[in-house]
Amino acid sequence: MPIDKSINYSEITPEIKELGQLCIDNSSIDPALYTKYQVNRGLRDLNGNGVLTGLTEVSDIVATKMVDGQKVPCDGKLYYRGIDVEDIVKGFVTEQRFGFEEVTYLLLFGKLPTVDELDMFTKQLERYRSLPTNFVRDIIMKAPTADMMNTLSRCVLTLYGYDKAANDLSIDNVLRQCMQMIALFPMMSVYSYQAYRHYVLGKSLYIHNPKPGLSTAELILYTLRSNRRYTKLEASVLDMALVLHAEHGGGNNSTFTMHVVTSSGTDTYSAVSASLGSLKGPKHGGANIKVVQMFDDMKKHVKDWTDEAAIEKYLRDLLHKEAFDKAGLIYGMGHAVYSISDPRARVLNIFIQRLAAEKHRDKEYALYAAVERLAPLVIADERKMYKGVSANVDFYSGLVYSMLDLPLELYTPIFAISRVAGWSAHRIEELINAGKIIRPAYKNVLPHDDYVPLKDRK
Secondary structure, rough: OOOOOOOOOOOOHHHHHHHHHHHHHHHHHOOHHHHHOOHHHHOHHHHEEEEOOOOOOOOOEEEEEEEOOOOEEEEEOOOOOEEEEEHHHHHHHHHOOOOOHHHHHHHHHHOOOHHHHHHHHHHHHHHHOOOOOHHHHHHHOOOOOHHHHHHHHHHHHHHHHOOOOOOOOHHHHHHHOOOOOHHHHHHHHHHHHHHHEEEEEEOOOOOOOOOOOOOOOHHHHHOOOOOOOOOHHHHHHHHHHHHHHHOOOOOHHHHHHHHHHOOOOOHHHHHHHHHHHOOOOOOOOHHHHHHHHHHHHHHHHHOOOOOOHHHHHHHHHHOOOOOOOOOOOOOOEOOOOOOOOOOHHHHHHHHHHHHHHHHOHHHHHHHHHHHHHHHHHHHHHHOOOOOOOOEEEEHHHHHHHHEEEEHHHHHHHHHHHHHHHHHHHHHHHHHOOOOOOOOOOOOOOOOOOOOOOHHHHH
């Protein structure tokens, strides 16, 4: 059947508008019913605590401690397989090496690797960095899009067709699939951007083959930049961001998606694609883009970046829905679990200062630091209730990526390059401890009605 080129497939016709209103009219649920039936919306109780839906040994998030029999907020802590992330970071930074591969090994196998084990693991990842023949040409180049996450998802689903054991759920096979995707995510993400940059933006096309011996962070910078050059500090800071984003408990949206989809018995490629769809959302992995865009808007309205009164006024305008996107939010501030501090933001902040100095962007960093200090005070005053609000990892990660000259289109894929390590650990954990398919309950609140024959409907 020939394609009708006169059809605009993106057009919202009057008929669609009318049907859309019908959806709203007949699918809007009275908010009071959620309280009446004690529904934990978002799988959270009235105090914002996550409803316990599973067990994990992959990671732990600590945001409170017991004092005199009372649970009180404390500086946040993040543990990978029981080990404090800040101690892990101190370890590889002191030894002046990269940490993402070590952290990936720890998450997957539940133990810190020896020198020989880490060497074997990194060589195995390097071996898996080759995409199938003509994959870049046939899959990535022929359908470029501005949305790298959708392209990445398409690449993952296409890899299914190249895998002769795609549906084999044995742990050895799933581990092999996961390690291959951990190895391939950097190339698929960067090549997808290069295709978009060339075919959509009309810029030069660069497709650099992976260089042996590079860490994941180095590989990203090497394949992305036309001259393939980067400094040791740039690679170290990007490596740090990958380490801090690699895992964050089983309850975050994309990881919970991994558990839910894995519990159905589906293949690894479908499960990872589902998690990518979740991570893409601006309430999850896309949040750091919002932070950068918010600061870009702030710089237009606050001429003197050292004027704290002007900064405070802009922050109040944000909360009053009078600035930026009129959403009433200060992006990058606050977290569903952490209140006093996000350990990932604390660690990243230390290295950002050094990067800002190298990039001669100290004034911009000072603006971020001022907002980090002033925003909790403004939120406390405006909202009239204060349980603790602090900068989260998204607050600074966008600034890091900007200083590394990473394109905005790659911000969320960089998150995915890191988080696929955690997803993989949780998929394997779900399969090893396989039980029932995850199926929470939804209560129907619409009265039952009689069927009316078509000729009698009005």
